[in-house]
Amino acid sequence: MDDSSSTTARHVLFLNWRDTANPEGGGSEVYIERIAAELVAAGHRVTLLCAAHADGAPEETNSDGVRVLRRGSRHTVYARAALTYLAGRLGLGPLGRRRLGLPDLVVDVCNGVPFFSPLYAGRPVLALVHHVHREQWPVVFGAVMCRLGWWIESWLAVRLYRRCRYVTVSEASRAELAQLGVDATRIEVVPNGTPPVTGPALPRTDHPSLLVLGRLVPHKRVEIALRTVAELSAELPDLELVVAGQGWWEAPLRELSDALGISDRVRFTGFISEQKKHEVLSSSWLALTPSLKEGWGLTIVEAAARSTPTIAFRYAGGVAEAMVDTETGLLVDDEAEFTARVRELLADDVRRKAMGEAALAHAARFTWTATGARFAELVGRLTAARR
Structure with a gap:
């Protein structure tokens, strides 16, 4: 089914290297999961394509309206995402028109290394960057990979995504992206929310x-x-x-x-x-x-x-x-x-x-409902022109 027949509902595809079920998942994955849930609650359809992992998670799941496709490994997920998407454009895979329809918007989650989706998406691309990894590259990788990773993040990606809108979670990250050469007027800030506390009030420990x-x-x-x-x-x-x-x-x-x-x-x-x-x-x-x-x-x-x-x-x-x-x-x-x-x-x-x-x-100022609404408004704006 092609979503273009609808005037309100969108199909949003997130490309992220991990999901929250991944043992190495962190705050970035929580953000994607909560935004996806809010988009579904607003009537949109969401697919997440991420890496598979070794803890037995199935290749495909559909929970609470969010379809998760796990393809490749931590290092090969980028290539597998491109191949899966291109197969979908030909109507051959799970993103193809014969099954679920191509997305109206691709959200490319850039955790240092992006998915290079503007090269193959054929749809509007939103680059989601939580923060710039300038300081982390030398901490995690050796000299060669550090230089390569930083070149991809600070030079190549800035040019590849030059026609795309960006979204990030803080003004600090927005300023860093602008320093790399991303036009600040193309960067939206949508901060994290905080889930409501549902457990009972508990006492502090009796020791420091x-x-x-x-x-x-x-x-x-x-x-x-x-x-x-x-x-x-x-x-x-x-x-x-x-x-x-x-x-x-x-x-x-x-x-x-x-x-x-x-x-x-x-x-x-x-x-x-x-x-x-x-x-x-x-x-x-x-x-x-x-x-x-x-x-x-x-x-x-x-x-x-x-x-x-x-x-x-x-x-x-x-x-x-x-x-x-x-x-x-x-x-x-x-x-x-x-x-x-x-x-x-x-x-x-x-x-x-x-x-x-x-x-x-x-x-109390930060709720996922408010965050999801801001993200949904951004989705609407980015897909309105195409529709």
Whole structure:
């Protein structure tokens, strides 16, 4: 069926390298999943094409109206996406006219490497960039791949998508894209939402407690949180750090924990359910976001929704917009200040509680319903001319 017969409903195709079922999925995947759900609720049709993964997820699923096609691996998904789409244009595959209709809009999620969809889509393309990866390339890759990746992101992609609209999640990311040469008038900012808190109110731990929530990868810099605990251990003998999340960098983090002599103070939880996430966000005294770079800071607002303030780095992109510095949390400039501010807030119950109350009010500003509506309005504008 070809969607062109409808005046309101659109078929939106997201190209992303992962989905939330992927063990390495993170905030970017949550954003796509929640936006997709809101678009479906608004009457649109959504397909997500992403990489397959080894945990047994089927090649194709259809949950809550979002059709997920898993093709290729982490590295081959880009080529498989192009081949699948081109087969669909010929009416031969799952995106073809004979089955579900070609999309009205392709949302190309550029996680450092884009899908190069303007070369083959034949439809309007919206480039979704959470943040620029300038700082992350040398942290994750060697010299050659670092230079290649940065060239693709900072030079090639800017030129390939020069006729496309962009969407990002923060003004900080918008400014970075503009510095690369993307016309700022072509960039829309649609920030993350925050799901409503459905679990019961829970008490804080009876001992000082810290939380790092997110994927365990090098650029999240959980090492800084571990070194902070090591430095404060003598003055706070019952201090605990919960590291909630999974990722390929867990083994080095455990080794560092052992080397620092704080293994009895650090609890690695691995993947946690939504209920468990609510528990650790609610019970912790402080949340820590030592990440090198974030497009937004989803976990900061999730913590705020449980009245838990966060400490993060001022230069780390969108985190400065996910909180209000000195009111709902603290932004710092270096590791020494990071540790000092953790020490101060753990010792100041009155200030910490006041920050938590302000954080709760701040988090209420960001809802997925509002975010989805803004994204749907953007979808409508980008597809109206073609229709």
